[in-house]
Amino acid sequence: METDKSILVDLQISATNKLMEALVASEKSMRERVELLNEILFELDSEGRFLFVNSAWHKITGLTESPLGKLLSDFFYYEDQDVLDLNFKDHIQLDQLKKSYKIRFNHVTGNILWVELSLSHMGKNYVGVIRDVTQHHKDQEEMRFLAHYDPLTKLPNRTLFLDRLTQAMTICDRKSQSLALAFVDLDNFKKINDTYGHIVGDKVLIHISNVIQAALRKGDSLSRISGDEFIVLLTDLEEINESSIVLERILAATSKPFMVDDRFVQLSCSIGVNFYPKDSSNQEVLIRHADQAMYQAKQSGKNSIQYFDTKTHYSFRVKKEASSNILNALKRNELELYFQPKIQLSNLTMAGAEVLSRWNHPTKGLMTPGDFLPYIENDEVSIKHGEWVIRSCFEQLNKWNLVGRRTEIFLNIGAYHLQSKTLMPFIKELIQQYPEVSPHQIGFEILETSAFEDSIATSQLINELRSYGFLFAIDDFGTGYSSLNFLKHLQVDFIKIDQSFVFDMLSNMDDMAIVKSIIALSNVFNRKVIAEGVESIDHLRALSALGCQYAQGYLFAKPMNVTDFESWIDHFDMIRTSWT
Incomplete structure (x- = not known):
């Protein structure tokens, strides 16, 4: 019987030892896990002094010294001292504690550390968790700022x-x-x-x-x-x-x-x-x-x-409405190309044509560029219109080339379109799409004022397009910012004398002087000259005598649609007899 009791005691001691070993091992494992956490676990005494803190304290705060024995509030940023007013001496009640507090801590670097602090009672002491929410706080602040x-x-x-x-x-x-x-x-x-x-x-x-x-x-x-x-x-x-x-x-x-x-x-x-x-x-x-x-x-x-003012308001509304109507006209194919011949004065032969757009308005009839293009200046619709003109020119030249009717045409390009990033890629795409059309058949007319507005960018664009073989002309020369330096650096092929100088050149000495000067300057800089607005044989003879190479105007022909233009070309030999 005594032997049985002894065996029983031995078994109880062994079981107790194993239980103690298991508890020690469990506590050790738990402490190891606590030390591996990225959150600060801590225990405070009744006065708010640290009794325990895990190693995450050093990682998060950057502090190397132990906080044990120090007050939790000692580590608060000074402006947050009363965010969590723990009156530990009076032992605050559980219902006075919030679930968590968002406060600022002092980091060892001097930077501010935003943390979320959770605290609860454990007997007379307090236990809690401190989480670093600095990045989350920054993200929220940035979202609020943005x-x-x-x-x-x-x-x-x-x-x-x-x-x-x-x-x-x-x-x-x-x-x-x-x-x-x-x-x-x-x-x-x-x-x-x-x-x-x-x-x-x-x-x-x-x-x-x-x-x-x-x-x-x-x-x-x-x-x-x-x-x-x-x-x-x-x-x-x-x-x-x-x-x-x-x-x-x-x-x-x-x-x-x-x-x-x-x-x-x-x-x-x-x-x-x-x-x-x-x-x-x-x-x-x-x-x-x-x-x-x-x-x-x-x-x-x-x-x-x-x-x-109300006038400005009305003008804006009219422009917006007109711009919308023009965009719809492009979608409905209400616009068409018109051609005005360009004549070489030395032998009175056709040397190409200027392309102009006309709007076959459903209620107002045929509208000239002056009737609608001013409404889309400095507007995205002007780019849509310009792209339509350029594409239509490629298409028409391709048709003429296929039947052996090769010619050279010049088209106008507006200032807003000229400055557009999309212009060069658009033209390159058309070159690929219409291999039968040579860039040498197409010239671009740009207003003198447009070219002068950003002469460096304009010059770069002209040089790039000329490298493909495209021609260039300065339109309405003499009406804007003419200068020798401007004429020298802008590599264009033609100078067009504005019709305002040509109209009265035979009766107005100032206009005649301007026409002579433009022709002389153009010859110096090896630019060919086109006179606009030629309406009489006297104009034709005077310009020829001055050395002007080309002319266009009502003397030769008004702008015509493609059918009439082709007919004009077919009867050209008979038509030009009236100019001599």
């Missing part, structure tokens, strides 16, 4: 602007004051991106935003709403004319030259202005009217301020 600010310039975006506009309108009503809403658009900014790239373009935008901001008064607001478009909010206006001083300052500041990455840059801006409550009490209407006024400023020559 919701209201432009990431490039750090200016308020459209959303925040509308909020500020609402507040400003309320204050205006309360104080019986006015505010000015100015729509600011940079002139020709697209050329900066096209010439230097978007990195330089972004730096230019940052510079311009700083320049405009510096021109404002205290209390005024600047926002960037898209690309190169800004909105200025001028508040506390007792009289609306007070705004002109600030707006003139913006205009002057943005036109000052500056350097970006060792590049000399000079811009200007167009400003459209609308007033509250004078012009409208509706936010969207205020913005739209300021936008329309800005567009009018661009149409008036850029680098100017335009105040909204």
Whole structure:
């Protein structure tokens, strides 16, 4: 019996030892796991001093010394000392504790560490977890920032602007004051991106935003709403004319030259202005009217301020409506090409034709370019129209070439299309699509004012197209910014004398002097001359005597559709007898 009891005791001791070993092993395993956590686990005494903390403390805070025995609050960022006011001496009750606290910790580097702190009772002590949420906090802050600010310039975006506009309108009503809403658009900014790239373009935008901001008064607001478009909010206006001083300052500041990455840059801006409550009490209407006024400023020559009025509003609506109608006309194939012959004066032979577009309007009849093209200047529709003309020319030349009727044609290309990034790829595509059409059969006429506006970019484009064999002519020469330097560096094949000088050259000595000078200059620079507006044999003889090589005008033929033009060519020998 004693033996059985002894065996039983031995078994109990063995079981107890194994249980203790298992508990020790379990505790060791648990501690090892705790040490591997990326969260700080800790225990505090009743006064809030550390009794235990795992190794994640050192990883997260960067501190090498142990916090044991120190107060938890000692490590709080000084502004957050009372976020978690633990009155440990009075033993706060469990229901006074939140589930978690978002507070700032001091990192060893001096940076701020955002942490989420969870705390709960364990007897007289407290246990808790500290999680590093710094990156999550930064992400949230960035999302909040991007919701209201432009990431490039750090200016308020459209959303925040509308909020500020609402507040400003309320204050205006309360104080019986006015505010000015100015729509600011940079002139020709697209050329900066096209010439230097978007990195330089972004730096230019940052510079311009700083320049405009510096021109404002205290209390005024600047926002960037898209690309190169800004909105200025001028508040506390007792009289609306007070705004002109600030707006003139913006205009002057943005036109000052500056350097970006060792590049000399000079811009200007167009400003459209609308007033509250004078012009409208509706936010969207205020913005739209300021936008329309800005567009009018661009149409008036850029680098100017335009105040909204009903005439501007009506003009804008007419232009928009006409632009939409022209776009629809292109889709419905209502436009067609007309051709006006170009005559070589030395032997009175046809040397090609100028291509013009006509609109077969369903109710207004046949419309000339002057009736509709002005409505799409500086508009995307002008590019659509230009592409239609170029494609139609390739198609027509291809048809003529296939039946042995080869000729040379010149077509007009607008300033807006000339500056478009899509022009060169579009033409290259047509070259591939119509291999039977030689680039030597096609010439592009560009206005002198368009070429001068950005002579470097224009020259680069001309040189690239001429490398394929395309010809170029400067149209309406003498009406814009003629200069010897301009004529020297722009590699064109033809100079066209504007018809305004040709009409009265036989009776007006000044016009005759201009025609003589253009012909003489063109000969010096090895450019051929085309005189426009030739309507009489006397004009023909005078121009021939002056050394002009080519002419076009009603003496030879009015612009004709393709059928009449082909008939004119077939009867050319008989027609030209009337010119001698």
